[in-house]
Amino acid sequence: MRLADLPTPCLILDRDKLERNLAIMSAAVRRNGVALRPHMKTAKSAEVARLATSGEAGGIAVSTLAEAEYFAAAGFRDILYAVAMVPAKLDRAAALRSSGIDLKLVTDDPETAAAVAAHARATGSDHRVLVEVDCGEHRSGMDVASEALLAVGRALGRHCSGVMTHAGHSYDCRSLAEIEEVAETERATAVAAAERLRSIGLATPIVSVGSTPTALHARSLAGVTETRPGVYMFQDLFQTQIGSGTPESMAVTVLASVIGRRAAENRFLIDAGGMALSKDRSTASAPRDWGFGLVLDIRGERGFGDAMVERANQEHGIVGAPAPLPFERLAVGMRVRVAPNHVCMTAAQYDRYHVIAGGDSVVAVWERVNGW
Amino acid sequence: MRLADLPTPCLILDRDKLERNLAIMSAAVRRNGVALRPHMKTAKSAEVARLATSGEAGGIAVSTLAEAEYFAAAGFRDILYAVAMVPAKLDRAAALRSSGIDLKLVTDDPETAAAVAAHARATGSDHRVLVEVDCGEHRSGMDVASEALLAVGRALGRHCSGVMTHAGHSYDCRSLAEIEEVAETERATAVAAAERLRSIGLATPIVSVGSTPTALHARSLAGVTETRPGVYMFQDLFQTQIGSGTPESMAVTVLASVIGRRAAENRFLIDAGGMALSKDRSTASAPRDWGFGLVLDIRGERGFGDAMVERANQEHGIVGAPAPLPFERLAVGMRVRVAPNHVCMTAAQYDRYHVIAGGDSVVAVWERVNGW
Numbered sequence: 130m131r132l133a134d135l136p137t138p139c140l141i142l143d144r145d146k147l148e149r150n151l152a153i154m155s156a157a158v159r160r161n162g163v164a165l166r167p168h169m170k171t172a173k174s175a176e177v178a179r180l181a182t183s184g185e186a187g188g189i190a191v192s193t194l195a196e197a198e199y200f201a202a203a204g205f206r207d208i209l210y211a212v213a214m215v216p217a218k219l220d221r222a223a224a225l226r227s228s229g230i231d232l233k234l235v236t237d238d239p240e241t242a243a244a245v246a247a248h249a250r251a252t253g254s255d256h257r258v259l260v261e262v263d264c265g266e267h268r269s270g271m272d273v274a275s276e277a278l279l280a281v282g283r284a285l286g287r288h289c290s291g292v293m294t295h296a297g298h299s300y301d302c303r304s305l306a307e308i309e310e311v312a313e314t315e316r317a318t319a320v321a322a323a324e325r326l327r328s329i330g331l332a333t334p335i336v337s338v339g340s341t342p343t344a345l346h347a348r349s350l351a352g353v354t355e356t357r358p359g360v361y362m363f364q365d366l367f368q369t370q371i372g373s374g375t376p377e378s379m380a381v382t383v384l385a386s387v388i389g390r391r392a393a394e395n396r397f398l399i400d401a402g403g404m405a406l407s408k409d410r411s412t413a414s415a416p417r418d419w420g421f422g423l424v425l426d427i428r429g430e431r432g433f434g435d436a437m438v439e440r441a442n443q444e445h446g447i448v449g450a451p452a453p454l455p456f457e458r459l460a461v462g463m464r465v466r467v468a469p470n471h472v473c474m475t476a477a478q479y480d481r482y483h484v485i486a487g488g489d490s491v492v493a494v495w496e497r498v499n500g501w
Numbered sequence: 502m503r504l505a506d507l508p509t510p511c512l513i514l515d516r517d518k519l520e521r522n523l524a525i526m527s528a529a530v531r532r533n534g535v536a537l538r539p540h541m542k543t544a545k546s547a548e549v550a551r552l553a554t555s556g557e558a559g560g561i562a563v564s565t566l567a568e569a570e571y572f573a574a575a576g577f578r579d580i581l582y583a584v585a586m587v588p589a590k591l592d593r594a595a596a597l598r599s600s601g602i603d604l605k606l607v608t609d610d611p612e613t614a615a616a617v618a619a620h621a622r623a624t625g626s627d628h629r630v631l632v633e634v635d636c637g638e639h640r641s642g643m644d645v646a647s648e649a650l651l652a653v654g655r656a657l658g659r660h661c662s663g664v665m666t667h668a669g670h671s672y673d674c675r676s677l678a679e680i681e682e683v684a685e686t687e688r689a690t691a692v693a694a695a696e697r698l699r700s701i702g703l704a705t706p707i708v709s710v711g712s713t714p715t716a717l718h719a720r721s722l723a724g725v726t727e728t729r730p731g732v733y734m735f736q737d738l739f740q741t742q743i744g745s746g747t748p749e750s751m752a753v754t755v756l757a758s759v760i761g762r763r764a765a766e767n768r769f770l771i772d773a774g775g776m777a778l779s780k781d782r783s784t785a786s787a788p789r790d791w792g793f794g795l796v797l798d799i800r801g802e803r804g805f806g807d808a809m810v811e812r813a814n815q816e817h818g819i820v821g822a823p824a825p826l827p828f829e830r831l832a833v834g835m836r837v838r839v840a841p842n843h844v845c846m847t848a849a850q851y852d853r854y855h856v857i858a859g860g861d862s863v864v865a866v867w868e869r870v871n872g873w
Contacts, residue, residue, distance in 0.1 A: 215760055400584065403846060408782065447640060462589055
């Protein structure tokens with residue numbers, strides 16, 4: 130089957146670009162001498178995870194328990210659930226552990242840490258938990274200098290397996306120098322937290338950091354044991370503007386059909402709207418705002434110049450451009466591809482990838498796991 | 502099972518509120534003497550469709566062929582696929598028709614109209630098509646005064662079943678008077694288009710209009726045969742600000758757990774982020790901007806004042822408020838509910854509803870159809 134034969138809208142994954150992106154990250158992480166733990170929150174696919182972990186020993190990270198269960202069923206044994214745990218989810222986590230999965234949890238909360246220890250006593254589950262610290266994103270994680278950090282560590286006791294932090298604010302960087310600085314703060318914060326926990330006698334074998342920009346551009350990861358980037362696998366319009374990749378590295382696009390033409394307004398419509406692209410507007414804060422996505426031709430090239438999805442209703446994408454659009458070749462039914470702002474959100478609207486390699490032949494269909 | 506026992510995040514549907522919303526729309530449409538064709542793009546659920554069509558004779562509208570197939574399998578026979586057709590989708594449409602579904606299609610394109618007629622000749626499928634006209638939204642649809650309108654009608658010939666229009670720009674109205682004016686333009690445009698097609702001898706039995714604001718507030722629908730509102734069933738933070746409902750009418754919320762607290766910043770975190778709420782920012786253009794959603798207590802009441810999801814990362818919702826948050830009762834694991842900006846987008850992140858009625862008992866689980 131070829132691209133032009135697929136029902137639209139659907140999600141296209143270019144395996145050649147994926148493999149190049151994986152090789153670039155592998156090399157960057159290896160240079161810093163740490164393990165790569167690919168974060169599967171973006172791809173949510175066992176086939177992608179197999180490629181991303183090939184030759185790597187660092188396991189995977191996931192963003193939901195549904196992902197943990199899916200990847201466990203697909204044979205992955207070393208899984209970090211990298212979102213703060215709540216007590217009500219401990220039974221599901223314990224079920225995974227008792228099936229032989231080395232599932233690691235995350236907390237930044239003394240009461241939750243105590244609840245984990247109590248759950249372990251009550252059920253016999255050998256929970257492993259990383260203490261989350263804040264390296265400047267101010268989303269989640271503890272102050273590395275706080276007394277509470279030690280309180281969480283003490284409450285966890287033998288369940289403490291290390292520390293983790295996430296420099297999500299690397300997405301705000303607009304230069305390599307800024308990313309390097311955030312990466313160094315991320316590293317130093319994680320290492321300092323590990324040292325504090327070790328100073329009170331707690332084992333902290335894992336020192337986990339990571340975001341795509343900092344994993345690619347950290348100058349040193351001394352004291353760190355692993356990094357957890359995710360979006361690097363696919364790249365998107367936002368990442369390629371902040372130094373994580375080039376426009377040619379974008380591996381995932383949405384295949385859509387032209388469903389209407391409005392030549393007088395220099396606009397056309399496609400069957401990829403807010404539902405097919407997501408309503409993510411990441412590039413609104415990037416150097417170049419691409420609306421709800423950049424419109425490419427069926428080959429994935431800039432056949433429409435700077436055309437972008439300017440409005441996104443539920444099933445209608447309204448495409449406009451600064452230059453006149455080529456209405457002479459824009460028949461209803463013509464296929465285009467849309468590069469997403471934020472591929473994690475766009476891919477989540479689909480249950481599968483149509484995989485292309487070496488042109489426009491669809492060589493595989495890979496499933497995704499969505500939901501919770 | 503009770504709300505507090507459900508895994509989070511998950512989607513909650515209050516059946517009592519749903520039924521009140523349905524009754525209000527039924528009465529409004531009946532007052533205008535037209536048929537109600539509920540648009541199932543919001544609910545995407547056979548159980549909701551059965552309630553919404555109870556006592557109504559107007560069939561349903563859908564936004565994808567996947568919906569059409571799902572509702573056909575659930576026993577619905579009169580289905581309008583209300584997004585512009587493309588030739589490559591005609592085989593799927595024909596398969597539905599040949600299984601006994603009275604599927605109606607939409608086009609505003611002369612070449613597509615010709616392709617429909619050619620497909621009908623080649624396959625024997627008796628396609629029924631509504632000509633889409635533009636009543637001021639400027640998204641899709643033809644100019645009612647254009648020659649092209651008649652060209653589409655002629656190309657369709659005996660496949661022409663009427664006209665349709667959608668006053669999506671009613672969402673821009675901020676007063677009842679404005680909505681009434683848009684509703685009158687919607688009505689007059691559809692009726693004028695039908696009259697032009699009838700003047701060249703084409704049957705146009707269906708004159709279809711509709712959006713939630715105009716369906717509720719139209720003063721007259723003379724000449725119209727049906728209206729197709731959808732979001733009225735559930736309501737949301739946007740609709741309740743533009744006169745479609747009250748805050749108490751919001752029937753769908755996301756149940757979430759507190760996963761972190763940052764008292765020094767007057768913020769807490771929940772496990773409903775961009776993936777669980779969608780990245781829709783509809784209320785950015787409403788009188789009151791609710792970020793990514795209004796945070797309610799587990800009873801669905803304003804127990805946190807004006808708290809809202811200010812930032813939405815993939816699985817982290819960051820909640821802030823203008824007044825001090827009650828950290829003394831905000832334990833990790835505590836349940837809250839989030840009222841969505843735009844319920845069509847939020848509901849689409851889930852494959853089912855947990856239905857409550859008369860309190861916090863979960864009385865049913867209703868599936869949804871997503872994708873294409």
